[in-house]
Structure formats: C-alpha cells, structure tokens
Amino acid sequence: MSAIKTYAIYKDGMLVLEDPVNLPEHTRVEVVIRKKFSEFVKKFGEPEAKEDIDQLLLKTRRRMRDE
Numbered sequence: 001m002s003a004i005k006t007y008a009i010y011k012d013g014m015l016v017l018e019d020p021v022n023l024p025e026h027t028r029v030e031v032v033i034r035k036k037f038s039e040f041v042k043k044f045g046e047p048e049a050k051e052d053i054d055q056l057l058l059k060t061r062r063r064m065r066d067e
Contacts, residue, residue, distance in 0.1 A: 008015040015031070023029070041047075 004021055006017050006019045006021060008017045010016075
C-alpha cells in the first residue's frame with residue numbers, strides 16, 4: 001500500500017486526523033510523529049549552521065555526479 005499523508009491533532013489522549021482516510025475498519029497502520037520545524041524554532045531558537053548549506057549541497061551534488 002502506498003503512503004497516505006495527513007495531519008492530526010492530539011486531543012484527549014487520541015490522535016484525531018484532520019482529513020478522512022479511506023481504510024477498512026481495524027486496519028493496522030504505522031504512525032510517525034514529527035513536530036513542525038517552526039515549533040522547534042519557536043522553542044529553541046534558530047539553529048546555528050556549522051557549514052554553509054549551499055556549499056554543502058554543491059559538494060554533495062558534485063560527488064553524486066562523479067560517482
């Protein structure tokens with residue numbers, strides 16, 4: 001089965017999906033919980049980069065191209 005991406009809100013001990021999903025009753029699913037990055041930034045502040053991301057991407061693309 002392909003992945004279905006939707007969002008949920010944690011309320012009263014349960015995850016409540018924002019959109020309906022077309023699944024048979026009692027279907028077992030895997031749930032991965034990630035907070036939005038913007039919430040992380042609000043709580044901890046803007047992370048400090050140890051390396052220029054543009055340069056890192058350029059190096060990675062060159063390395064992948066040359067392999």
